[in-house]
Amino acid sequence: MVKMNFAAQEMLEAHRELTQLPLALKNARELGGIELQDGRHVRRGLLLRTTRLFDANEADLRRLREDYHVALILDMRDESEIRSSPDPEIPGAKWVHVPIIDFAFMRASMAARAQAHQTELPEIGPESFSKERVLDHMLAMARSGSASDAGLGDAYASYLDGVLGREKLGLFFHELAALESGAALWHCRTGKDRTGIAAGLILEVLGADWETIAVDYETSNLFFEPQIAEMEALLRAKGVEEELIAPICGFEGVYRPMLKKAWTYMDENWGGAVGYLKGACGVSDEELETIRARYIEE
Numbered sequence: 001m002v003k004m005n006f007a008a009q010e011m012l013e014a015h016r017e018l019t020q021l022p023l024a025l026k027n028a029r030e031l032g033g034i035e036l037q038d039g040r041h042v043r044r045g046l047l048l049r050t051t052r053l054f055d056a057n058e059a060d061l062r063r064l065r066e067d068y069h070v071a072l073i074l075d076m077r078d079e080s081e082i083r084s085s086p087d088p089e090i091p092g093a094k095w096v097h098v099p100i101i102d103f104a105f106m107r108a109s110m111a112a113r114a115q116a117h118q119t120e121l122p123e124i125g126p127e128s129f130s131k132e133r134v135l136d137h138m139l140a141m142a143r144s145g146s147a148s149d150a151g152l153g154d155a156y157a158s159y160l161d162g163v164l165g166r167e168k169l170g171l172f173f174h175e176l177a178a179l180e181s182g183a184a185l186w187h188c189r190t191g192k193d194r195t196g197i198a199a200g201l202i203l204e205v206l207g208a209d210w211e212t213i214a215v216d217y218e219t220s221n222l223f224f225e226p227q228i229a230e231m232e233a234l235l236r237a238k239g240v241e242e243e244l245i246a247p248i249c250g251f252e253g254v255y256r257p258m259l260k261k262a263w264t265y266m267d268e269n270w271g272g273a274v275g276y277l278k279g280a281c282g283v284s285d286e287e288l289e290t291i292r293a294r295y296i297e298e
Helices: 009-019 058-066 079-084 105-118 131-143 155-161 163-178 196-204 211-223 225-237 242-249 256-270 273-279 284-296
Strands: 045-048 070-074 096-099 183-187
Touching: 009 211, 045 196, 058 105, 070 163, 096 163, 096 273, 131 242, 155 163, 155 196, 155 256, 163 183, 163 284, 183 196, 183 242, 196 211, 196 256, 196 284, 211 225, 211 256, 225 242, 225 273, 256 273
Parallel strands: 045 183, 070 096, 070 183
Antiparallel strands: none
16 A cells, blocks of 8 residues: 555554544544644644535534534635535634635646647646546656646645735634634635645644644545545556655645645745745734634643
8 A cells, every 4th residue: 555644653543533523524623632842732622624514414513513612614615616515604603715726727727738748648628627637637747757747746835825825824814813712613625735734834823843733734644545545546557656656646635745845835935834924925923923822722
């Protein structure tokens, strides 16, 4: 089986046990209980990360409303995802749209790359944008020596560098700082990539070290093992080179080097994640201090 995780399995399982929410929703966790570098911990029950709420059952919604008092929902999906699977209403919760990926732009970009390499790449257009076609496109790009252009490593960094990503991550943290009571919940579709980036940024603000951020990110793989195994089988059946299997399987789970490249981008361009939030996203020092005061246990 392909090795997806850099952290030890027992460490990931312990992290899942520490953070998993008692919900039927897949990959539903919180940041509460996570230890920070100074020995303090993230306050329990206030920072929740899930998959799309469209999949929540009535018991989940009741628990989010009555036990966690969810007061803020930060939906990181794009408009097409929301139209097909809208969030159910949680009475008393403010819903804020904070998409960090422009999927229409991404599809157009992939189509343009395919056009520029017509003899080498499978064509991708409005009528041919499928998982299988995108997979073939990524494989062709990777095999041509353009792995980063294929999105095999730089995708997260490109989200952070984009105008939309900066604007909406700024709004994400403005809203988080403004919340005075109740829990904040953020999600995308599967709660692992966009949601994982946001979780990592919050943990960085609160004072977690890199390994803690990475372990929280990699814990998502425990929830997506069947999908990862299915993708691995498909890639091996296609005769894909061994070094490409883990990065591409990362699109069914998560792959730490993608997150690391995003953090390296922030380090090199903004002096770190906090510098990125302040300089690129317009988050103030006062807002960051408010977040720390509310979400760290003394």
